Amino acid sequence: MTKSNILIEVINIKKSFGSLHTLEDISLKLEKNQFVSILGPSGCGKSTLFDIISGLELPDSGKILINGKNYNGKTGRVSYMHQKDLMFPWNNVINNVCLPMFIKGENRKKSYIKAKKYFPDFGLKGFENNYPNQLSGGMRQRAALLRTYLFANDIMLLDEPFGNLDAITRRKMQLWLLGIWDRMNASVLFVTHDIDEAIFLSDKIYLLSRRPAVVREIFNMDIERPRDNKTLTSMKFNKLKEKIITLL
Amino acid sequence: MKKNIKNKFYPIIFFTALLLIWEGISRLKVFPPFILPSPSSILVSLVTNFTSMQHHVLITLYEAIIGFIIAILLSLTMAIAMDSIIGFKKTLYPILIISQTIPIIIIAPLFIIWFGYGYTPKIVIVTLICFFPITISLMQGLATVDKELIDLLKSMGSNKIQIYKFVKMPSSMPSFFSGLKIAATYSIMGATIGEWVGGKNGLGVYMIRAKQSFATDRVFAAIIIITVLSILLLKIIEFAEKKYMPWLKFSKET
Numbered sequence: 001m002t003k004s005n006i007l008i009e010v011i012n013i014k015k016s017f018g019s020l021h022t023l024e025d026i027s028l029k030l031e032k033n034q035f036v037s038i039l040g041p042s043g044c045g046k047s048t049l050f051d052i053i054s055g056l057e058l059p060d061s062g063k064i065l066i067n068g069k070n071y072n073g074k075t076g077r078v079s080y081m082h083q084k085d086l087m088f089p090w091n092n093v094i095n096n097v098c099l100p101m102f103i104k105g106e107n108r109k110k111s112y113i114k115a116k117k118y119f120p121d122f123g124l125k126g127f128e129n130n131y132p133n134q135l136s137g138g139m140r141q142r143a144a145l146l147r148t149y150l151f152a153n154d155i156m157l158l159d160e161p162f163g164n165l166d167a168i169t170r171r172k173m174q175l176w177l178l179g180i181w182d183r184m185n186a187s188v189l190f191v192t193h194d195i196d197e198a199i200f201l202s203d204k205i206y207l208l209s210r211r212p213a214v215v216r217e218i219f220n221m222d223i224e225r226p227r228d229n230k231t232l233t234s235m236k237f238n239k240l241k242e243k244i245i246t247l248l
Numbered sequence: 249m250k251k252n253i254k255n256k257f258y259p260i261i262f263f264t265a266l267l268l269i270w271e272g273i274s275r276l277k278v279f280p281p282f283i284l285p286s287p288s289s290i291l292v293s294l295v296t297n298f299t300s301m302q303h304h305v306l307i308t309l310y311e312a313i314i315g316f317i318i319a320i321l322l323s324l325t326m327a328i329a330m331d332s333i334i335g336f337k338k339t340l341y342p343i344l345i346i347s348q349t350i351p352i353i354i355i356a357p358l359f360i361i362w363f364g365y366g367y368t369p370k371i372v373i374v375t376l377i378c379f380f381p382i383t384i385s386l387m388q389g390l391a392t393v394d395k396e397l398i399d400l401l402k403s404m405g406s407n408k409i410q411i412y413k414f415v416k417m418p419s420s421m422p423s424f425f426s427g428l429k430i431a432a433t434y435s436i437m438g439a440t441i442g443e444w445v446g447g448k449n450g451l452g453v454y455m456i457r458a459k460q461s462f463a464t465d466r467v468f469a470a471i472i473i474i475t476v477l478s479i480l481l482l483k484i485i486e487f488a489e490k491k492y493m494p495w496l497k498f499s500k501e502t
């Protein structure tokens with residue numbers, strides 16, 4: 001791999017909140033068109049790491065390079081789906097989903113047309129004019145994912161995007177995500193608690209330790225693509241799963 | 249809906265009983281009519297004097313509404329300025345709080361000296377009275393916006409104005425409206441106080457004249473009109489609130 005293929009480079013990130021040493025020393029790389037997952041125990045600092053990569057938080061030390069340039073504390077470059085769905089209660093679904101386009105100053109009508117195309121895929125059709133408080137947790141999460149996608153960036157940070165979904169919807173959304181990831185030539189950093197999900201989706205998995213967090217292990221998923229439901233029962237899949245579970 | 253009716257049932261019964269007792273006392277001539285006119289005579293006075301009062305009502309309403317609107321505009325500017333510039337807030341907020349310990353009625357004569365007997369001093373008084381509750385509630389709203397929503401917008405690269413437009417303002421609308429409701433009920437009172445202190449027209453002037461000629465029934469008639477106007481303004485604000493924030497219907501009702 002040449003250097004130019006590396007999109008995000010996280011270099012020796014360290015972050016404490018007061019006396020709470022959250023991230024001790026985290027380094028990782030996301031290459032172009034790669035799908036990389038981050039697995040780690042609750043509270044180890046995965047969301048904090050995403051806050052730092054997206055520029056919302058500053059690290060105590062270390063660097064975030066995007067396309068080789070320093071992005072410490074600079075927002076607006078990557079699309080970031082937070083762990084909470086963060087719907088705006090005063091906006092209906094369509095206005096929530098179109099928010100990133102409004103912020104970019106795009107035309108309202110055009111934004112609506114663009115967004116509405118995706119409503120069936122996301123299981124939100126017919127709910128365009130509903131308010132977030134009228135939606136289920138899963139629907140809110142799908143709306144948040146659609147909003148992230150409509151920010152239309154080559155790099156997406158997804159923090160447990162399917163955490164609130166039932167198994168069936170979850171599988172559907174995973175397949176959908178793989179589809180757009182492939183079509184859009186997007187690169188994804190993905191946080192999850194679900195080992196199956198991580199293996200199924202990823203090219204690479206970073207396993208983080210408990211707080212203060214370091215990278216404990218890196219797994220390369222050499223399972224061929226495109227992946228489908230058969231992947232989940234394949235030999236390779238189960239071998240990888242075993243390897244990860246023994247480490248947890 | 250049913251609950252609503254039940255809630256109103258008891259106060260209505262109580263109030264009717266009170267009026268009947270009052271009517272009885274007046275009919276028995278326990279007090280002379282210029283001390284306590286009967287409710288029925290107040291009603292008669294309200295109807296017969298209505299045409300001559302109309303002019304005063306409109307003037308008071310005009311002063312109250314203009315003062316209220318100016319207060320809203322001022323509050324919006326001040327609250328946003330104080331929210332976005334910390335130094336501004338640190339300087340002005342304590343002054344604002346202390347200023348509230350000065351009763352408006354004792355400084356009202358000053359405005360008459362400065363601005364004369366026309367509409368201006370009344371509008372100034374209404375503005376001053378309404379300004380505080382609106383500004384404070386809006387500031388509170390702005391200060392308690394969900395930080396994570398702001399972070400989300402920031403992660404999308406939004407600027408300061410967009411943060412106000414998309415999060416801070418809509419999120420503080422509920423508290424802004426509660427400030428508006430308080431101010432709306434104060435506004436008519438403010439205009440009336442201004443007219444008491446000095447003026448040629450308006451319900452306050454009408455009341456003073458009625459008082460001086462011992463026409464207590466007309467004083468009561470004016471009180472009724474002031475109350476009704478205050479409630480009316482409040483209802484208009486409540487209507488606007490529901491219209492403007494339909495999403496509140498769905499928030500955490502269960």
Ligand SMILES: Nc1ncnc2c1ncn2[C@@H]1O[C@H](COP(=O)(O)OP(=O)(O)OP(=O)(O)O)[C@@H](O)[C@H]1O
Pocket residue numbers: 017020022040041042043044045046047048049083
């Ligand atoms: N702004 C903050 N101020 C103080 N402490 C914080 C802050 N943000 C996070 N923390 C703390 O840092 C630690 C890591 O939090 P973080 O949300 O990054 O964990 P996580 O790995 O995403 O956990 P989970 O898997 O449960 O989402 C937690 O102990 C949390 O309490």
Ligand SMILES: [Mg+2]
Pocket residue numbers: 046047048083159
């Ligand atoms: Mg988290």
